[in-house]
Amino acid sequence: MTKRLVVIGAGMASGRSLEHLFEMGGDWDVTLFGAEPRGNYNRIMLSPVLSGEKTYAEIVTHDDAWYAERRVTCRFGETVTRIDRSRKVVVSAGGETPYDKLLIATGSAPFIIPVEGRDLPGVISYRDLDDTYAMIDAAKNPAKAVVIGGGLLGLEAAAGLKARGMDVTVLHLMGHLMERQLDEAAGYLLRKELTERGIDVICRASTAALLGEERVEGVLLEDNTGLEADLVVMAVGIRPETRIATDAGLDVGRGITVDGRMVTSDPDILAVGECVELDGQLFGLVAPLYEQAKVVAATLCGEEAAFVPRQTSTKLKVTGVDLFSAGDFAEGEGREDIVFRDPARGVYKRLVLEKDRLIGAVMYGDTADGNWFFGLIRDGTDVSEMRDTLIFGPAYQGAAPADPMAAVAALPPEAEICGCNGVCKGRIVEAIEGGAATLEDIRARTKASSSCGTCSGLVEQVLAATLGDDFVMPAAKPMCGCTDLTHEDVRRLIKARELRSMPAVWQELGWQTPNGCHSCRPALNFYLLADWPLDYVDDPQSRFVNERNHANIQKDGTYSVMPRIWGGVTTPAELRAIADAAEKYDVPMVKVTGGQRIDLLGVPKEVLPRMWADLNAAGMVSGHAYTKGLRTVKTCVGTDFCRFGTQDSTGLGIRLERRLWGSWTPHKVKMGVSGCPRNCAEATCKDVGIVCVDSGFEIGVGGAAGMDVKAVEPLAKVATEDEVVEVVVAFVQLYRENGKYLDRPYKWIAKVGMDWIKARVVDDLAERQALVERFDVSQSVYQKDPWAERATPEVQRAWSPLADLTMEAAE
Amino acid sequence: MSWIDIGALDDIPVAGARLVKTHHGCVAVFRTAEDEVFATSDACPHRGGPLSEGIVHGRKVTCPLHNWVLSLETGEAQGADEGRIATYPARIEGGRVLLDVASLCRRDAA
Numbered sequence: 001m002t003k004r005l006v007v008i009g010a011g012m013a014s015g016r017s018l019e020h021l022f023e024m025g026g027d028w029d030v031t032l033f034g035a036e037p038r039g040n041y042n043r044i045m046l047s048p049v050l051s052g053e054k055t056y057a058e059i060v061t062h063d064d065a066w067y068a069e070r071r072v073t074c075r076f077g078e079t080v081t082r083i084d085r086s087r088k089v090v091v092s093a094g095g096e097t098p099y100d101k102l103l104i105a106t107g108s109a110p111f112i113i114p115v116e117g118r119d120l121p122g123v124i125s126y127r128d129l130d131d132t133y134a135m136i137d138a139a140k141n142p143a144k145a146v147v148i149g150g151g152l153l154g155l156e157a158a159a160g161l162k163a164r165g166m167d168v169t170v171l172h173l174m175g176h177l178m179e180r181q182l183d184e185a186a187g188y189l190l191r192k193e194l195t196e197r198g199i200d201v202i203c204r205a206s207t208a209a210l211l212g213e214e215r216v217e218g219v220l221l222e223d224n225t226g227l228e229a230d231l232v233v234m235a236v237g238i239r240p241e242t243r244i245a246t247d248a249g250l251d252v253g254r255g256i257t258v259d260g261r262m263v264t265s266d267p268d269i270l271a272v273g274e275c276v277e278l279d280g281q282l283f284g285l286v287a288p289l290y291e292q293a294k295v296v297a298a299t300l301c302g303e304e305a306a307f308v309p310r311q312t313s314t315k316l317k318v319t320g321v322d323l324f325s326a327g328d329f330a331e332g333e334g335r336e337d338i339v340f341r342d343p344a345r346g347v348y349k350r351l352v353l354e355k356d357r358l359i360g361a362v363m364y365g366d367t368a369d370g371n372w373f374f375g376l377i378r379d380g381t382d383v384s385e386m387r388d389t390l391i392f393g394p395a396y397q398g399a400a401p402a403d404p405m406a407a408v409a410a411l412p413p414e415a416e417i418c419g420c421n422g423v424c425k426g427r428i429v430e431a432i433e434g435g436a437a438t439l440e441d442i443r444a445r446t447k448a449s450s451s452c453g454t455c456s457g458l459v460e461q462v463l464a465a466t467l468g469d470d471f472v473m474p475a476a477k478p479m480c481g482c483t484d485l486t487h488e489d490v491r492r493l494i495k496a497r498e499l500r501s502m503p504a505v506w507q508e509l510g511w512q513t514p515n516g517c518h519s520c521r522p523a524l525n526f527y528l529l530a531d532w533p534l535d536y537v538d539d540p541q542s543r544f545v546n547e548r549n550h551a552n553i554q555k556d557g558t559y560s561v562m563p564r565i566w567g568g569v570t571t572p573a574e575l576r577a578i579a580d581a582a583e584k585y586d587v588p589m590v591k592v593t594g595g596q597r598i599d600l601l602g603v604p605k606e607v608l609p610r611m612w613a614d615l616n617a618a619g620m621v622s623g624h625a626y627t628k629g630l631r632t633v634k635t636c637v638g639t640d641f642c643r644f645g646t647q648d649s650t651g652l653g654i655r656l657e658r659r660l661w662g663s664w665t666p667h668k669v670k671m672g673v674s675g676c677p678r679n680c681a682e683a684t685c686k687d688v689g690i691v692c693v694d695s696g697f698e699i700g701v702g703g704a705a706g707m708d709v710k711a712v713e714p715l716a717k718v719a720t721e722d723e724v725v726e727v728v729v730a731f732v733q734l735y736r737e738n739g740k741y742l743d744r745p746y747k748w749i750a751k752v753g754m755d756w757i758k759a760r761v762v763d764d765l766a767e768r769q770a771l772v773e774r775f776d777v778s779q780s781v782y783q784k785d786p787w788a789e790r791a792t793p794e795v796q797r798a799w800s801p802l803a804d805l806t807m808e809a810a811e
Numbered sequence: 812m813s814w815i816d817i818g819a820l821d822d823i824p825v826a827g828a829r830l831v832k833t834h835h836g837c838v839a840v841f842r843t844a845e846d847e848v849f850a851t852s853d854a855c856p857h858r859g860g861p862l863s864e865g866i867v868h869g870r871k872v873t874c875p876l877h878n879w880v881l882s883l884e885t886g887e888a889q890g891a892d893e894g895r896i897a898t899y900p901a902r903i904e905g906g907r908v909l910l911d912v913a914s915l916c917r918r919d920a921a
Contacts, residue, residue: 514844515826517866518868541866544866548864553876555876557861802818803818804832805817
């Protein structure tokens with residue numbers, strides 16, 4: 001017999017309840033009411049939508065087809081106003097709907113602090129997609145945003161708004177951020193990270209009033225501090241949305257009271273999600289909600305099931321911030337702390353122990369072991385045996401070397417992999433044995449890693465452990481076959497552990513080959529010389545042939561020679577010297593390049609030093625046309641001759657080239673300076689491009705005109721040439737210090753984000769200055785003409801054959 | 812065997828190579844990081860790239876043109892690539908590098 005189920009609320013808890021219900025079979029006629037004009041979506045992914053990393057379409061969990069297939073009557077955008085329990089009907093704008101069973105899943109409402117001005121336009125909460133879109137709209141006109149509340153939601157909102165270009169200030173009532181999940185030290189590190197990203201954080205800030213006439217214009221604090229604000233986001237907390245249950249006369253405490261079967265005080269009415277209260281406890285995180293959903297489905301189907309609240313863990317979904325907390329970490333009698341700090345890497349870990357059990361963990365900066373600690377907390381494992389090495393994580397327990405694969409392979413089937421969805425390893429292995437072969441398959445079949453996604457790596461490891469060689473791990477790519485570390489890991493470790501030579505890197509980071517390979521050696525050579533310009537000695541044998549021989553090798557083993565032509569401006573004398581060299585050494589081809597220079601192609605190696613000496617004598621130096629370093633600065637004629645030119649683009653280009661030549665970078669760097677927006681120097685598809693305008697200079701970065709074609713993104717607009725030079729030098733130095741070897745600037749920018757770069761190069765003048773100074777230190781070592789250094793008889797000899805046995809035989 | 816002195820070990824950079832011209836083409840003489848010497852044909856079996864300009868790692872060299880990796884001991888191309896370069900006996904004596912001239916004259920040198 002078909003039973004009528006009415007569901008009030010189309011959030012994550014009700015969506016999951018329906019899934020389980022339909023999976024269990026039974027004949028249900030479901031009507032689903034939702035206050036939002038749309039169906040179920042993954043609410044915890046709103047932060048990536050806000051920051052632009054995901055779209056709404058990507059976070060939809062149930063589409064129209066899903067509802068249609070299960071004949072669910074959807075009443076989205078229609079609010080249920082009343083429940084008539086005696087007649088078993090719900091009342092809404094569309095009339096009455098009868099039910100046999102009713103499920104209340106009204107979720108929670110944002111807490112709005114009761115201050116003057118809270119109803120002004122421009123004051124919003126952060127709860128649903130409409131709020132998210134309101135914030136995205138507000139960010140279209142870069143302006144000031146104030147986020148009230150420094151908890152999970154508030155910080156995700158702040159990071160998202162910052163990513164969209166707003167000036168963001170976070171106000172937090174308590175002494176440190178996320179005080180419910182973090183202790184003071186981790187709160188400090190988090191605040192420092194956010195401040196570095198340009199988000200202002202004010203703690204112990206109590207809001208007195210929101211100011212404004214037509215719409216919100218500012219925030220006034222209790223201490224009379226005033227802050228400008230075009231947008232105010234209230235994220236101070238949530239409270240269960242219980243009004244409809246209260247009106248219906250159900251038992252309601254802080255939330256709707258339910259028993260372990262999720263049944264309210266009316267046996268035909270169930271409740272699930274953030275709106276319920278069980279044994280005095282409320283639930284806000286997704287994992288317990290999903291557990292409840294399973295119980296709801298079972299209860300509806302008449303099966304025995306009970307929801308038991310468990311430990312939960314927290315991760316902050318802000319890209320690049322690594323933070324984990326679980327359990328209880330308040331100090332107390334009989335509790336002991338184990339603390340690990342690595343200031344250079346910004347790592348902090350704290351474990352709280354009580355009676356040989358781990359009861360709490362807070363980690364910042366390196367959270368790889370978070371799930372392992374969480375498991376120890378949840379299972380109440382006796383840790384007295386491993387106490388000494390506990391904080392170093394599972395890799396240090398026992399004599400086995402650190403092998404995450406072995407650790408995953410050794411997990412028992414009941415070990416939980418996905419905390420959000422409560423999926424254990426056994427369930428994933430079953431799915432794999434049933435044919436699932438990719439992360440997407442696993443998500444589709446078990447839901448593991450389909451919510452917050454932080455366990456994706458673990459799921460992949462289960463796939464790898466189960467499928468063996470059939471599974472290709474798509475995760476972070478190691479640098480090369482000599483190591484499992486990625487380029488990013490290696491760069492970080494070179495800095496953090498102050499590794500200043502190649503053998504130090506091989507030894508300390510456990511290279512699997514005696515001295516690297518053709519892939520890692522050039523990268524390491526660059527990382528070391530960029531990070532330690534005064535300590536590290538450049539190793540020519542670790543350089544690709546072009547950089548070792550200071551000329552571009554051609555397919556027949558000959559080389560090309562290209563002198564620097566500053567800003568593309570030359571003289572008759574230079575041209576004459578080039579022509580003389582071309583004739584004297586019988587150069588097969590003389591070619592004008594796209595970078596406003598002249599290339600002499602087809603020169604044998606042993607001739608190079610002599611040719612360089614000739615060009616040096618005419619005042620010319622190497623054009624570095626063969627390096628991962630500064631190549632050309634292409635210019636137009638600017639104000640000198642052009643009737644449209646607005647600034648001296650030629651002079652500025654030459655100035656930049658003279659400042660930057662000789663510097664090594666992760667990949668080649670090409671620049672352009674155009675004297676007006678007509679852009680004759682094609683500056684907008686260079687790695688760094690400057691377009692002169694009447695009022696100053698527009699600096700763009702990250703252009704490309706190779707395999708990818710891309711216009712520059714604006715970095716800054718400045719008024720003077722001096723500022724152009726400073727900003728460009730700082731940008732290049734930041735790229736030198738952080739880029740992955742062989743990533744052109746546009747690829748690097750895509751990884752770190754323009755805002756991160758702007759914060760350091762444009763906004764923070766002290767950081768800009770520090771970058772410029774570090775660049776100049778490096779230039780004091782590396783800005784040398786390689787031709788002049790090599791136009792010597794010794795090099796001439798070294799570059800000729802060691803022996804010529806054809807001559808000896810002739811004798 | 813007839814050994815001939817082609818130069819000082821120190822004339823070859825550590826983890827580098829120098830070229831020796833012969834009637835039968837160019838020979839690359841490698842010095843590894845462990846101060847071993849190996850002599851091979853200079854031409855990569857792929858497109859003839861100059862192996863003496865490659866990066867030397869372990870007892871292998873990577874061709875500078877298209878990254879073929881060749882064993883200095885056996886001359887075999889490594890990994891998925893298939894091909895082989897000629898290898899010639901070489902040794903160090905009193906800081907001097909010696910090559911076996913007889914083998915250089917045999918096209919099918921070991």
